[in-house]
Amino acid sequence: MATANRRPNLNGTRRLSSAGLLSLQRNEGFRRTYYNDTANNCTYGVGTLAHMGLCTNDELGHPVSDRLIQIALARGVRQAEQVVQRAVTDHELTQDQFDAAVSFAYNVPGGAHRALSPANTGDMAGVARNMNRYIYEHPHDAQGRVSGPPRLNAGLLNRRRAESAPFRVAP
Amino acid sequence: MRRGLLALCMVAAAAGANAASEPFSFYGTWKVDKLVGYSEISVGEDQLRGLIGKQIVIGKNSLKVGDDDCKADNMRAATRATAPILLREYKAGVKDAGVPARTLVLDADPCGYVFRAGREIVFSQDGGFYRASRVKP
Numbered sequence: 001m002a003t004a005n006r007r008p009n010l011n012g013t014r015r016l017s018s019a020g021l022l023s024l025q026r027n028e029g030f031r032r033t034y035y036n037d038t039a040n041n042c043t044y045g046v047g048t049l050a051h052m053g054l055c056t057n058d059e060l061g062h063p064v065s066d067r068l069i070q071i072a073l074a075r076g077v078r079q080a081e082q083v084v085q086r087a088v089t090d091h092e093l094t095q096d097q098f099d100a101a102v103s104f105a106y107n108v109p110g111g112a113h114r115a116l117s118p119a120n121t122g123d124m125a126g127v128a129r130n131m132n133r134y135i136y137e138h139p140h141d142a143q144g145r146v147s148g149p150p151r152l153n154a155g156l157l158n159r160r161r162a163e164s165a166p167f168r169v170a171p
Numbered sequence: 172m173r174r175g176l177l178a179l180c181m182v183a184a185a186a187g188a189n190a191a192s193e194p195f196s197f198y199g200t201w202k203v204d205k206l207v208g209y210s211e212i213s214v215g216e217d218q219l220r221g222l223i224g225k226q227i228v229i230g231k232n233s234l235k236v237g238d239d240d241c242k243a244d245n246m247r248a249a250t251r252a253t254a255p256i257l258l259r260e261y262k263a264g265v266k267d268a269g270v271p272a273r274t275l276v277l278d279a280d281p282c283g284y285v286f287r288a289g290r291e292i293v294f295s296q297d298g299g300f301y302r303a304s305r306v307k308p
Contacts, residue, residue: 039211041262049211052264079259086281108212110261110295113281114239133214134298144264146209150216 010092011085016077020099024077027103027159032069034059038153039137045069047107048076053144080105080112087116096166097124104163108134119167128164135160197248197277197285201227201292201303203237208267213298222296227303234282236296241282251276256284261295268293268300 016024028047034055037043042055044064054060083105084098093101097119105112111134118126135156141147203225213219225237234241253270257263260283265272268286275287286293291304 037211041211049258049262051258052211052267083281108210108262108298109259110210110263110283111213111298113241113283114296117241133218134212136213136215136298137211138209138213138267140264145266150209150213153212156212 007090009085009089011088011098014081014085014093014095014098016081016102017095017099020095020102021077023099023162024103024106025073027162028106030069032064032066034062034064036060038139038155040139040141040147044072046073046076048072051144053140054142076106077102079109083109083112084116087113088119090120091122093119094166100163100166101127104131104134104160107159124167128167131164131167132160195275195287195290196308197229197275197287197292198231199229199308200306201229202306203227203301203303204291205302206299207269207293207302208263208300210267210295210298210300211262219297219299222299222301226306227292227294229277229279229285234279234285236294239296241279243279243282245278245280247278247280248275249278250274253286260284261300263295263300268295269302 025046030046031044034042034044034050036054040054041052042050042059044050046069050059080102084101101112101116104115115130115134116127118130135152136150137153137156138146138150139148203223205223206219222237228235231246232243234243250273252273253268253276254265254272256276257265257268270286270288270293277285279285283295288302291302293300293302
């Protein structure tokens with residue numbers, strides 16, 4: 001009975017647009033092989049993390065099929081869409097905001113719920129501020145342990161500026 | 172006197188055994204003791220360290236971490252392998268989070284996951300992993 005009184009999710013049916021998907025692919029990059037990302041974690045395709053730590057010699061440069069890349073991308077996008085849909089239920093996002101939020105959640109799945117939640121009360125400046133804080137990366141060594149202090153990543157700084165832009169415009 | 176001491180020792184041992192065999196529960200109030208690791212991407216170190224000393228309150232339908240009160244739709248606890256959860260949800264590994272490879276995990280959807288680490292818990296916020304100890308049930 002309790003669910004009968006639940007308010008509708010205002011972003012429950014929204015999906016990532018084609019333009020949003022292109023933007024996400026541009027943000028993440030596209031590689032048809034296993035490679036070490038800037039934090040030294042083994043990655044492939046559209047920023048799909050294979051595992052923490054450097055790729056093994058066998059993995060590095062090993063080709064990955066387009067089919068596997070697209071499956072991983074679709075899974076990551078769906079996960080990110082769900083994070084956004086569950087984080088912002090009470091305020092309808094514009095398509096640009098939703099796309100930017102999905103790009104952010106694809107990159108920072110664990111932090112997106114909290115970062116996006118001010119949108120529920122219309123505090124879009126709060127969302128932009130939160131997004132722009134996620135600019136530090138933690139490189140790993142070959143054993144998968146964090147090596148050295150957190151590093152401010154200029155690429156992340158630019159990406160966050162772009163992702164937060166739709167939340168900084170006047171409604 | 173000797174018999175009294177023996178009785179006291181037996182009571183203390185029994186109490187210890189009870190404490191050890193009590194089923195672990197995530198519910199209650201916890202205190203954030205330390206930052207133990209990071210996801211691949213996080214906020215700045217100063218902001219992360221600001222959570223140390225704050226309280227976590229885990230209720231039947233909520234996970235409150237510091238001033239962030241998150242309503243959970245569905246709380247489920249089960250013993251699970253941690254590496255797949257950490258990789259998928261946090262872009263992190265077992266060493267980053269400082270949790271066992273297999274442990275009791277509370278899925279506080281959509282507020283995140285809480286991991287059992289001995290008598291303590293590990294959770295993530297803003298790209299940091301924290302260890303917390305129990306204040307009260």
